[in-house]
Amino acid sequence: GDSVTQMEGPVTLSEEAFLTINCTYTATGYPSLFWYVQYPGEGLQLLLKATKADDKGSNKGFEATYRKETTSFHLEKGSVQVSDSAVYFCALSEVGNEKLTFGTGTRLTIIP
Amino acid sequence: ETGVTQSPTHLIKTRGQQVTLRCSSQSGHNTVSWYQQALGQGPQFIFQYYREEENGRGNFPPRFSGLQFPNYSSELNVNALELDDSALYLCASSLGQVNEAFFGQGTRLTVV
Secondary structure (H helix, E strand, O other): OOEEEEOOOOEEEEOOOOEEEOEEEEOOOOOEEEEEEEOOOOOEEEEEEEOOOOOEEEEOOEEEEOEOOOOEOOEEEOOOOHHHOEEEEEEEEOOOOOOOEEOOOEEEEEEO | OOOOEEEOOEEEEOOOOOEEEEEEOOOOOOEEEEEEEOOOOOOEEEEEEEOOEEEEEOOOOOOEEEEEOOOOOEEEEEOOOOHHHOEEEEEEEEOOOHHHOEEOOOEEEEEO
């Protein structure tokens, strides 16, 4: 079945550092890929998505590229801020499949 | 435009009891999905409702059931509660496809 494997956390960085959170997936078809963010005490918010190979999703300075050859969708940001502290989830959904399959999440803490 | 709202935000139940969680979908959305997020884990798909019919189910026992109403709001019912049912329950609404799912803040259920 489908699965998503995320870089284990927690991850602690200093403000303005470069961020990478790794995500790889296993799917039988050609999934759409997502990054969701969960701030403390809140639900999930869609951060960015990509629907086909080589697509780049971007939002709020974050970006991720759909790499079919390596089945990866790594999240990157060039300069993180304290406000980026949250839990980040990588997820996929297959065409015609109604559910999102999530990774276990990566807790990110940014220190001033 | 109102977002996805869930009620209650927190509740505590005793093992063996029954619980009903509620979700109001975002205006214009006709599809509601429910997820269970155990502590430190990613959300797990429970089921989805589309136009008042169940439209897919994850690996959860029959004591997890649901309803969707004509206004597209939804309920999640859990019978015979077990300690392992303690989790954050997330509702997500979308217009048809899962690709544009918007999540509520969740209901934190504690079973004692």
